[in-house]
Amino acid sequence: MNAQPAPFADVRAQDHALAARLFDDVARLSPDVEGVSRPAFSAIETQTLKYLEDVAKVEGLAVWYDAGCNALFSLPEDRDAERVVVVGSHVDSVPFGGNFDGLAGVVAGLICLIRARREGRRFAKPVHVLAMRGEESAWFGPCYIGSKVLTGTLAKRELEETHKGDGRTLEEHMADIGLPVEDIRAQKPLMDVSRMEAYLELHIEQGPLLIGKNIPAATVSGIRGNIRYRAITCHGEAGHSGAVPKAYRRDPVLAMADLLVRLDESWTTILNKGDDLVLTSGIVATDPEKHAMSRIPDRVSFSLDMRSQKPETLDDMRALLKSEIKEIERDRRVRFDLGEELRVEPALCDKGLVAGLEEAMRKVGQEPFVMPSGGGHDAAVFAGAGVPAAMVFVRNRNGSHNPQEAMEIDDFLAGVDILSAFLAGAE
Structure with a gap:
């Protein structure tokens, strides 16, 4: 005789305690001076x-590691399944980051597995949970490193x-932990994506x-793409802050400010037309x-991150960036070096x-709601590789x-419920 399932309140309390x-x-x-830091x-x-x-x-x-040194988890009977639904996310964080970005998706997948294991049930299709390394761009510059390697x-x-800290290359850091860098350099996939029925990722929402x-x-309906410049440099001419008149100045800081203001004005125009765009310059130095209050600097460096759900908008912004730079270089007698472009x-x-997933929301008593993702995620890489991908966002x-990331465990479990209901009836 099968054991009676535990009351819902007891199961919920177990899940809540486990997640916390x-x-x-x-x-x-992974503590830092403030928040957490889990470097890629x-x-x-x-x-x-x-x-x-x-x-x-x-x-x-069942637990094992793939060639990218990522961890995988499954019900024991699904360890060697030919085709699987992958639930995944990353475990690294930005410096001084929050604890839930990335990690929530891995913990969500684990709780789905643990629920099924404790209740003695199977999923509609075999499920593997993937805990990836190296999604954040903060450490080396490129984003989605782990999923790109796979x-x-x-x-x-x-x-x-x-690396922003020790100056060693990404390849050296990968070699240190045992990744096959020769295969990676040859762009040999480390995962057979043809075995993936789908890729699902739960993530905290990164907006309000x-x-x-x-x-x-x-x-989630879709994920913004991006064009990134890690270190644009504007070169000017040094001088004394009190002795050089405006007409003789070649001030790279004002040139940078001019460029950012022009891009900001174009951003407003694009939004007013109903198109999607966000711009950020998160590093300025x-x-x-050499710098001093009384010195006109000879150069300034800054990052630029442009994101949109439309490739055409990204193309237009790249063209606008280069056009505005030419005009500012002529007017202010400076020179811009964009450096490497990442896209x-x-x-x-x-x-x-x-x-x-909408139907799963209904099954668990939630009103379906679909929204776009402003941030980028590994799901975009798997989608680009031809794997059907989707996401669940959790209020944060x-x-x-x-x-200050502030995801509530009850909200997190609402997201887990959606995943679990979907996996139970995935077609």
């Missing part, structure tokens, strides 16, 4: 994966990007929409060895998966990439 423990334990493994391809990232491995084994799950799409030049609408979770194409979520106060 996992998040708290990982936060204690670091010992802390490895330690985080090992902790999740230990938890999964205690719960009776799909064979990491550019050779990206391997030469250097769900908070404003008082909705705990949502499905003059040379710390990720926008990705639409699979319509069938989105519809399935204070945005992401900061220590």
